[in-house]
Amino acid sequence: MQIKFLGQGYEPKSENSVGNLLLNFFANKEFHTFIGISAFASQSGVKGLSKHIETAKKTLKNIKIVLGVDMNGTSKEALESLLDLKVDSYIFYQPSSIIFHPKIYLFEGKERSELIIGSSNLTSRGLFTNIEASLLVSIDNNVDDDLHIIEQLKEYFSGIFRHKDPNLKKLTKKLINDLVVLNLVQTEADKKSVQEVAEKKEKEKIENDISQIFPKRSNAKIPIGFIVTKRDSNSPKLLKVDPGVRKSSKGQLVWTRRKLPASSVQISRSGTNPTGGLRLVQDKFLLDGKRINQTTYFRNNLFGKYTWNKVKSKPFVEAAIVPFEVTINEEFIGIFDLEVRHKPSGEAGQHNYTTSISWGMLSEVIQKTNLTGLKLDLYLPKRKGKPFQIIIS
Numbered sequence: 159m160q161i162k163f164l165g166q167g168y169e170p171k172s173e174n175s176v177g178n179l180l181l182n183f184f185a186n187k188e189f190h191t192f193i194g195i196s197a198f199a200s201q202s203g204v205k206g207l208s209k210h211i212e213t214a215k216k217t218l219k220n221i222k223i224v225l226g227v228d229m230n231g232t233s234k235e236a237l238e239s240l241l242d243l244k245v246d247s248y249i250f251y252q253p254s255s256i257i258f259h260p261k262i263y264l265f266e267g268k269e270r271s272e273l274i275i276g277s278s279n280l281t282s283r284g285l286f287t288n289i290e291a292s293l294l295v296s297i298d299n300n301v302d303d304d305l306h307i308i309e310q311l312k313e314y315f316s317g318i319f320r321h322k323d324p325n326l327k328k329l330t331k332k333l334i335n336d337l338v339v340l341n342l343v344q345t346e347a348d349k350k351s352v353q354e355v356a357e358k359k360e361k362e363k364i365e366n367d368i369s370q371i372f373p374k375r376s377n378a379k380i381p382i383g384f385i386v387t388k389r390d391s392n393s394p395k396l397l398k399v400d401p402g403v404r405k406s407s408k409g410q411l412v413w414t415r416r417k418l419p420a421s422s423v424q425i426s427r428s429g430t431n432p433t434g435g436l437r438l439v440q441d442k443f444l445l446d447g448k449r450i451n452q453t454t455y456f457r458n459n460l461f462g463k464y465t466w467n468k469v470k471s472k473p474f475v476e477a478a479i480v481p482f483e484v485t486i487n488e489e490f491i492g493i494f495d496l497e498v499r500h501k502p503s504g505e506a507g508q509h510n511y512t513t514s515i516s517w518g519m520l521s522e523v524i525q526k527t528n529l530t531g532l533k534l535d536l537y538l539p540k541r542k543g544k545p546f547q548i549i550i551s
Contacts, residue, residue, distance in 0.1 A: 159304040160296040164276065167289035172378035176263070176278035176292050177206075177285030181381075183265045183272055184210040184218075191220040191266040195318070196280035197259045198231030201346060203281040204239040205519060211243060222246040224318055224326070225280065226258035227337060233346040234469070235497075235518060236280075237334045247329035250318065251342065260315075261292075264308070271297040271308060287378045338469050345469070345497070347435055347516050408547055409538035412460060413450070415441050416533055418550070423529040435499070435516035436534070456513040457500045460538075460546075466500070473503050481545035484520065486527060493545050494520055 166175035183189065184207070192214070211221065223240060225232050227249055240247050250258050261284075263274040276292020278284045297304040317323030327333055337343040415422075415436075422436050440452040457466075464478040477499045484491040497516040517524050529550055537547040 159298065159301070159307070162294040162296070164274070164292040164294050165290075166278075167287055167378045170378050172286065175286050175378065176274055176276065176290065177282075178381070179272075179274060179294060180207065180263060180285065181210055184214040186265075187217045188267040188270065189214075189218060189265040189272075190268070191264075192218050193220075193222045193224070193262075193264045193319070194280065195224045195260050195262040195315070197226040197228065197257070197261060198279040198281060198284070199225050199236040199240070200233055200281035200283075201235035201239050201519065202522070203279070203285060204236050204243070206282055206285075207280075208239065208243050211245065220246070222248070223280075224248045224250055225329075227251050227342045228257035228259075230342070230344050231279070232343060234334060234338055234343050235346050237329060237337070237343065241329055241331065241334070248318075248321075249327050249329055249333060249337070250323070250325055251327075252325045262311070264311070266308070267299070269299055271299060273297060273308065273311070286381070335467070335469070339471055341470075345499075345516065346518075346521075347499075347514075408549075409540040409544075411535055412445065412538050413438070413441075413456075413536040414443050414533065415439070417531050418529050418534055420530045423524055435496075435514045435518075438513040438515065453502075453512050456498070460536075461498050464498070469499070473501060475499060475501050480515075482515070483545045483547045484550075485548070486523070486529070486550045487532075488551065491520075491523060494518070496520065 162174075164174045164176060164179065166172040166177075172178075184192075211218075215221070223245060225237070225240070225248070228251065237249075252258065261276055261278050261280075265272045273295040274292055275295070277290045278288070278292055284290065295307060297308065299305060312319045318326055334343065338345075419437075438452065438456045440450055443450055461478055461480055464480055466476045466478045469475050469477045477497050479495050480498050481493060482496050483493045496518050498513065499516060500513045502512060532550050535547075535549045535551075537549070539546055
């Protein structure tokens with residue numbers, strides 16, 4: 159048995175991050191079984207591993223992932239991405255003040271096994287950039303003393319490994335919807351919005367003082383191969399796109415946002431809160447010479463044909479998945495399935511904008527590109543079955 163310390167995030171390079179180890183192990187054909195147990199998960203964490211897990215399915219005969227949902231630490235998008243991955247997936251939750259908090263990643267092979275135990279959740283930051291500490295235990299399967307640690311792990315969490323624990327539930331679409339209704343799971347946009355509203359005033363007040371005590375430092379980076387980026391056809395939610403396509407003919411212009419505010423493109427500015435998506439407001443847009451009614455136009459006219467599902471009861475919120483072709487500054491980014499959300503009572507019940515497009519997996523691109531002040535045009539699909547077009551310039 160060999161035990162190695164895994165540190166990450168404390169220094170920029172972080173070659174021994176848990177994320178790098180997972181990518182290496184998924185690419186290794188020696189292993190036949192993987193189980194991952196994580197307290198929290200994000201869409202970026204699950205999607206980043208998805209293409210590597212898909213490739214590893216050729217040799218990994220057993221793949222199981224168990225997630226917790228305490229403290230709204232796991233997002234709705236993460237669970238939907240995990241469901242799309244079509245692996246053996248479960249949720250563990252117990253109604254109490256005690257939370258489910260382990261982070262365990264186990265690869266088992268015929269001759270050797272690799273066990274990672276530490277503090278890294280199944281999020282892109284938890285796997286690569288947060289300051290974390292873990293141990294890698296390399297096990298020789300021919301040595302009984304080595305195998306004993308795996309036996310101890312499986313015995314302690316026997317209810318999870320044997321699927322006998324009553325608080326362990328198989329991940330299904332219905333379970334995800336139930337968790338959302340019960341407010342045990344939120345969308346990533348809602349999580350971010352709630353956190354920022356709560357922290358904004360206090361953060362602005364002390365930010366300058368903090369910088370006098372704790373200087374900024376270089377951060378570890380998430381590998382490019384892990385991030386789901388443009389034209390990545392291995393992503394379950396990113397539709398296949400011909401890499402040679404740069405532009406296509408446009409359908410009818412159905413909406414324009416003349417100057418994108420920072421709040422809709424995930425850029426924090428004084429007096430604004432970045433959101434998880436694009437607010438669909440009237441913005442004096444004229445269609446056939448008439449101003450649109452923002453409370454009904456987007457939900458009923460533009461996206462009415464798509465399947466809408468309730469995601470919250472109080473306040474009532476519904477959502478639909480709509481395909482969009484995205485071009486930014488004349489660069490074709492790709493075609494994405496994005497969530498369109500509708501709140502009849504408006505944001506926070508204030509009767510302002512009622513519909514928005516969640517950026518979802520596009521968030522990485524949106525955050526890295528300063529789109530504030532640019533114009534966004536939305537076009538109808540050119541032909542039936544084609545995506546809407548978002549052109550930002």
